[in-house]
Amino acid sequence: MGEKEASKERIAGKLYYFSRVSALLSVVLMLFPGINPARICGYINKNMSLFTSGIAYSELVSECQRAFTKGWLQESSFRLLFASCLIICIGIVLTGICACMSLGNVKMKKAGNIFGITGGALELIGLIGIVISYCQVAATSKPEKVLPCFQGAGYGIFLVLALTGLTVAIVNQLLLRKITVEEKMEMDSKYKLFLMFLPFLAAAFVFSYLPLWGWRYAFFDYTSGSTLSMDKFVGFKWFTILFQNEATRQDIVRVLRNTLAMSGLGIATSWVAMAFAIFLSEIKCGPVRRFVQTFTTIPNFISWVLVYALALAIFSSDGFISSIMMQMGVWETGENLLMNPEHTWLKMLFWGMWKGVGWSAIIYIAGISGIDQQLYEAATVDGAGRFQKIWHVTVPGLIPTYMVLLLMSVAGILSNGMEQYLVFKNPINANAITVLDLYVYELGIGSGAIPLSTVVGMVKSLVSVALLFMANGISKLIRGESII
């Protein structure tokens, strides 16, 4: 008897793998617009996923208003469609709960199966609802406008997933032994902890891993608003265009030069923060030191837009410098110094430093206070002067920190962000200020060249990851410690 029960439980445990996988797939796939079974006519946005269709009725019917007023479509069939999608979403959630509860003891599994059966049944009802609303839509008087279509593949996938979940739940409900009333629901703490972690993992997946799925746009001929289909597959066309098209190539070369120049200047001057900290600690008057530290850190906490606002207030044609110069009679009219095409790279470096140097110095200030005072005393005894102490005690004490930060900034050489350059950009300095991140933004969002900008972003991401690993390898080699 006991053995038979045990073998049944083993079978049930194996079957649960199917329901867990199908639940996971349902949750993920309902986020993909490509296989949305609810897209039953041309009026439904191609970027709507099953999940969106089930939670936002206004988006579902956003393009249908004209069809409703003309009488081509009945609003009731869309209400039915929305209700069906909502029911499917609820069903998928319930199957998910069933899959989670299957990690518990028998009592919990049996309770979970109830969810599984209900969820599976709801999904089937919803899928039937979609068919009914499709039939209603297909009976329209204007098929050439409404374009009824049935998403066979998506529908099939969800049907199979629903049936899998439902079957496993029913079979397992029968397989598992009867439970007594006194038994309590229990779950191993390792699974409990995992399930508590799961929602956050899901969020990380959706917002950090799922975008990788967007890399496929790099291989298709895609314009915003259309769908991806295999006949638009163009292979590495966009990659070759990047190098063969004269205009694009020139753009890329220019943008790369700007990116590397500005990052390079940043890296070449990264010691300034360390020097700032060292000489600041030479100020022995406490209040002055605190005053300097407090107010040089503030710019780090305002956004680049605000830095630009301050820059305008000081340097624009109606700003501080212009009005002073005009009052002194040096200039006749105000001059917008930000519209000056010269030395753009250096100016950007200056703004970066103005904003960041006080803040970057803090880590070195903390480092200096961590240096053993006895080293200074010993140096004094040996007759070292102020600068000798700085050079032979303080600097060596800070070099390890500096090296880590330097390696990190080398790894991030391609990513200088776009906000600073976007706000300071104007028609006059555009050529010298466009960095890679800004270029991707302008190409993709501004000009709508989605595949090409995806290619650029993709290559950038891959190179950045490679650089990070290289920097890490170097760090391991010379310091014996990794930085990531």
Add this chain to the structure above:
Amino acid sequence: MTEKAIEKKKKNKYHKAKHFRRSTGDIIFDVINYTFYIAFTLTCIFPFYYLFINTISDNELVRKGQINFLPVGLNINNYLSLLQAKEVGQAFLVSAGRTLLGTALMVMASAFVGYLVTKQQMWHRKLWYRFLIITMYFNAGLIPWYLNMSMLGLTNTFWAYIIPGIVAPYNIILVKTYIESIPSELEESALIDGASTLVIFWKLIWPLSKPILATIAIFGAVGHWNSFQDSLILMQGAPSLYTLQHRLYLYLNQASNLAAMMNSGTSALSEVLQSSMLNTKVIKYTISMVSIIPILMVYPFMQKYFEKGIMMGAVKG
């Protein structure tokens, strides 16, 4: 006091003075050093001050560029009339809302996840932790991110500001490292008393890790308040959801376009624009101030968390 004692004290004083007497080189160095730092600090303060005095002075003088060092004709009318401007008020509410809600959720999630990942007995703990942390080191790129957000139906919704920021790997590492430094006996004794994971988290871990939670809250809030890129890219179809920074950016650009037109335009046009300039200048200064003031208000509280904050880059997973 005896004669001798006074003598001795004098001598001591002399010795001390001699010990600390500085060479001319030292004095020159100090003068240069102090001058440099004070000058640099003033360049950090002055733009804020300049902006501020221009928002509280007489608008006519501001237009003529006569408010340079001291405010004249003090009034706060600009702020009052700005509050009535619908666009700005809306943007302020959006920014404030995302800062409060986004930060609260992020802190709670970071605290909870940071605690969970310290639990050795979790199923495949290391794997899942790495799964989470790896996301710090790569990203798919701007366009795939944007397409993903629109696929999820988050574009043009307020939630696009909140949800993606809830799981913040950096902050999770910080909290985890901090919780690991809490003596494990505390948790063990709570376990013996029969407390569940959630109870231990809420009653023990949460209060004990308040210092680190305050740190991430403050840095998270500043990040939310300053955030501009997500508004720019994700809210293209919903101007009512623009953040304050985005609004400010638009106003600044309008003003500089006007300036560019004036420099190249005809005199008749310049005349017209000159009078509208008054408004744009004051408006952009005042909105800038409105965006800066909240930062300046929390700034004093932030300072004690600086060191923890900057160490963010130095901690490892």
